Structure formats: structure tokens, C-alpha cells
Amino acid sequence: MEAQQQSIFTQFQARYFTLGKLNMQTPAVWLVCHGYGQLASYFIRHFQSLADAGHYVIAPEGLSRFYLEGFSGRVGATWMTKEDRQSDIDNYVRYLSAVYAAATKEHPSRPLHLLGFSQGVATISRWAALSGQAFKELVLWAGVFPPDLPVELSAAGLKDSRISIVYGTEDPYIKENHLQEQKQVFSKMGLQPSIISFPGKHEISGEILKTYFTH
Numbered sequence: 001m002e003a004q005q006q007s008i009f010t011q012f013q014a015r016y017f018t019l020g021k022l023n024m025q026t027p028a029v030w031l032v033c034h035g036y037g038q039l040a041s042y043f044i045r046h047f048q049s050l051a052d053a054g055h056y057v058i059a060p061e062g063l064s065r066f067y068l069e070g071f072s073g074r075v076g077a078t079w080m081t082k083e084d085r086q087s088d089i090d091n092y093v094r095y096l097s098a099v100y101a102a103a104t105k106e107h108p109s110r111p112l113h114l115l116g117f118s119q120g121v122a123t124i125s126r127w128a129a130l131s132g133q134a135f136k137e138l139v140l141w142a143g144v145f146p147p148d149l150p151v152e153l154s155a156a157g158l159k160d161s162r163i164s165i166v167y168g169t170e171d172p173y174i175k176e177n178h179l180q181e182q183k184q185v186f187s188k189m190g191l192q193p194s195i196i197s198f199p200g201k202h203e204i205s206g207e208i209l210k211t212y213f214t215h
């Protein structure tokens with residue numbers, strides 16, 4: 001007799017971090033998703049230039065944490081693995097919606113910008129396409145838009161937003177073929193993203209954030 005997989009819905013506690021202040025004068029709210037093996041408490045520090053410009057930054061954390069090496073020491077988080085993949089996606093889409101609602105409940109009308117880094121690119125892209133939440137901009141930093149999202153669904157969710165692809169020219173994970181594939185994906189949606197590169201590796205550049213995303 002084979003084991004049968006079962007599923008339940010349950011309440012759970014999860015954390016997120018914020019940077020800056022949110023009020024009626026805040027020019028923009030940023031929902032930012034970290035990469036594989038990172039923690040939101042450290043990741044959010046890269047966005048000080050946005051906070052210095054008056055923006056409000058919200059950094060959720062992947063719902064699964066693990067030791068980066070062995071059974072002790074530094075801890076990282078991940079948004080999903082290949083195991084029970086769709087459940088992980090469904091869970092983090094609901095979680096991101098709950099985080100955004102909780103973090104902006106006092107002033108929910110401020111313009112929303114989205115940014116994903118590395119693994120977080122697929123995470124924030126799925127939320128952008130599936131949540132129904134309006135936003136002004138989607139920034140895909142050192143990662144790949146998920147190819148499994150239906151073109152029609154993605155186009156409908158992104159059509160009113162600005163799309164930017166950002167990468168370091170020395171990033172070992174981003175090759176020219178990746179950029180060409182991304183351009184083709186967005187071309188099928190009828191969208192033309194901005195391409196921004198900088199001399200750097202697999203990292204967030206505070207200078208690029210300040211130059212391109214604080215206005």
C-alpha cells in the first residue's frame with residue numbers, strides 16, 4: 001500500500017523587516033525579496049540608499065531556514081525547493097500578500113515597487129503576476145523571471161508596470177544567453193524591460209539603487 005500525501009491549512013508565525021518610515025509623504029514603498037541562503041535582517045541593509053531618500057523598504061524572509069554549513073553556525077533562508085514545489089509557491093504568495101498588507105496598513109496608498117535578488121527574482125515575479133496587487137515597478141536583479149508562468153497571466157499582471165533587469169558584469173551566474181532569454185520572455189508579453197548593468201559580481205549595489213531607483 002502506497003503512502004498518500006495529505007495537506008492542511010494552518011496558521012504560522014513568520015517575520016519580516018522594515019527600513020525607513022511610512023507616512024503620506026513617503027514617495028515609494030519597496031517590497032524586496034532576498035536570494036537563496038540569505039536572511040532578511042542582513043539583506044535589507046543593502047537598501048539604505050532608498051531609505052535615505054525617504055523610501056520605505058519591506059523585506060520578508062523565506063519561510064524555510066537552514067544551516068548553511070553542517071549542523072550549526074550561520075543560518076540562511078530559502079523560498080522554495082523542488083520538493084512539494086507548488087505548495088511552497090502558494091504559501092509564499094499568500095505570505096507576501098499578508099506582509100505587504102500588515103506593513104502598509106497605516107498608509108496603503110503609497111506607490112509600490114518590487115525587487116527580487118537572485119532566487120528572490122522568481123519569488124517576487126510570481127507574486128507580481130499572481131497576487132492581483134497593483135505596483136509601479138518590478139526590478140529583477142541578478143535572477144531569472146520564472147519561465148513556467150503562463151505568458152498571458154504574466155502579461156496581464158505586468159502590463160501597467162515598468163520592468164528593469166539589473167546585473168553585475170562579473171556575475172558568474174548571469175551569462176549573455178540568460179539576458180537574451182529574458183528579453184525573449186518579455187517580448188512575448190509585449191513588454192520591453194530596461195537593462196542596467198554595473199561593474200560588480202552577484203551583489204546588490206547601493207550606488208545603482210541610488211542612481212536609478214530613488215527618483
